[in-house]
Amino acid sequence: MNPLDALLILAALLAVTIGVGLYLRWVQNRPRRHISHEVVDPLRLGADGLGENATLLQFSTQLCARCPHVHRTLRSVAEDHAGVRHLDIDLTHRPDIAKHFHVLQTPTTLVLDRNGVVQTRFGGVPNRSVVELELIRLAGETAHA
Amino acid sequence: MPEPAPAPAGIDPRGPRFAAAITALLLIVDIMLGLTGLAVDGTLPTVPVAQRILDPAFLLLLAIALLFLWSLAWPRSAPWGVLFRRVVRPRLKPPAELEDPRPPRFAQGVGLLVAVIGLVLQLFGVPWALPIAAMAAFVAAFLNAAFGLCLGCQLYLLLQRLGLIGRHAAA
Numbered sequence: 382m383n384p385l386d387a388l389l390i391l392a393a394l395l396a397v398t399i400g401v402g403l404y405l406r407w408v409q410n411r412p413r414r415h416i417s418h419e420v421v422d423p424l425r426l427g428a429d430g431l432g433e434n435a436t437l438l439q440f441s442t443q444l445c446a447r448c449p450h451v452h453r454t455l456r457s458v459a460e461d462h463a464g465v466r467h468l469d470i471d472l473t474h475r476p477d478i479a480k481h482f483h484v485l486q487t488p489t490t491l492v493l494d495r496n497g498v499v500q501t502r503f504g505g506v507p508n509r510s511v512v513e514l515e516l517i518r519l520a521g522e523t524a525h526a
Numbered sequence: 527m528p529e530p531a532p533a534p535a536g537i538d539p540r541g542p543r544f545a546a547a548i549t550a551l552l553l554i555v556d557i558m559l560g561l562t563g564l565a566v567d568g569t570l571p572t573v574p575v576a577q578r579i580l581d582p583a584f585l586l587l588l589a590i591a592l593l594f595l596w597s598l599a600w601p602r603s604a605p606w607g608v609l610f611r612r613v614v615r616p617r618l619k620p621p622a623e624l625e626d627p628r629p630p631r632f633a634q635g636v637g638l639l640v641a642v643i644g645l646v647l648q649l650f651g652v653p654w655a656l657p658i659a660a661m662a663a664f665v666a667a668f669l670n671a672a673f674g675l676c677l678g679c680q681l682y683l684l685l686q687r688l689g690l691i692g693r694h695a696a697a
Contacts, residue, residue, distance in 0.1 A: 387561035391554065398665045402673040446539070446629035446676045453623060486680050506674075 409505030412492075412515055421497045423468070426478065432459070432466030435519055436493040437512065439469045440484050447506045451488040454509050462516055464495075494519055536624025539674075542633075544614055545597065545606035547671035549637070552590050553664040559583035560657030571651040583656055584648055587641055590663075594638035601631050633670070633678025637663050 423431050437455045441448035452469050459467035472479045492501040492515050501515050560583035564570050570578065578584060597604035644659020669675040
């Protein structure tokens with residue numbers, strides 16, 4: 382293969398990789414709402430209760446590079462919003478929970494409303510603003526209901 | 527509230543990304559050597575094994591694989607990590623947060639596996655195998671360096687879900 386063709390393949394590879402990276406970043410900040418809206422039992426997860434207004438339920442594993450970062454972000458969001466609780470569940474030794482919630486990547490974050498019903502799901506590392514927007518949306522919906 | 531289990535001493539998360547950037551650069555050179563070399567020009571199945579080994583793309587990927595092995599087995603002394611701590615980190619602001627060293631280490635193992643598959647297939651005279659393995663490793667290294675996405679780390683949970691690893695690992 383001549384060097385020019387090789388360079389073209391290399392350029393195509395780079396373009397595809399950047400495309401994949403941008404797509405994955407977009408997906409991580411896209412709240413998914415068409416999910417099963419089940420009621421979460423905090424005791425089953427080893428927690429003693431849920432947030433009064435909402436709960437940020439994070440699933441982590443020990444071998445998860447981005448989980449501590451998301452943990453910090455969500456904890457600080459919970460501190461800034463009254464009645465919002467942050468729960469971080471380590472799935473490393475609980476494959477049953479991972480299976481139940483169909484967790485294929487960590488971190489995965491579920492946003493629960495005041496009744497513990499799963500409303501929104503984020504796979505990956507969501508921006509703080511996207512999570513806050515979801516909480517505001519949730520608060521608005523319960524106010525109207 | 528259940529906190530994550532206590533982790534080993536944290537590392538600066540920019541360290542693995544710095545190493546991934548250098549790895550990605552090396553892999554670009556290797557892909558270029560592979561695409562212009564005997565792996566794709568149709569002669570690979572006919573040449574003797576010695577010539578398959580002396581292919582520059584093979585030698586460079588072998589070096590990259592050894593670097594993967596180094597950071598998998600002895601992460602504290604791996605060259606790019608040492609370079610980062612001695613030269614780069616003193617010039618940066620302190621990290622906002624520390625990271626668990628195990629996921630990047632696991633990802634090094636995945637990189638090693640991909641590189642070894644490419645090397646072995648080239649030894650058996652399979653055309654294109656070496657540059658394609660280098661491309662796969664490049665995609666992972668580049669996504670880590672540029673976007674902070676660690677594909678090898680994502681893989682961990684999938685393997686665990688399948689019951690292959692980690693389920694009974696000590697906390």
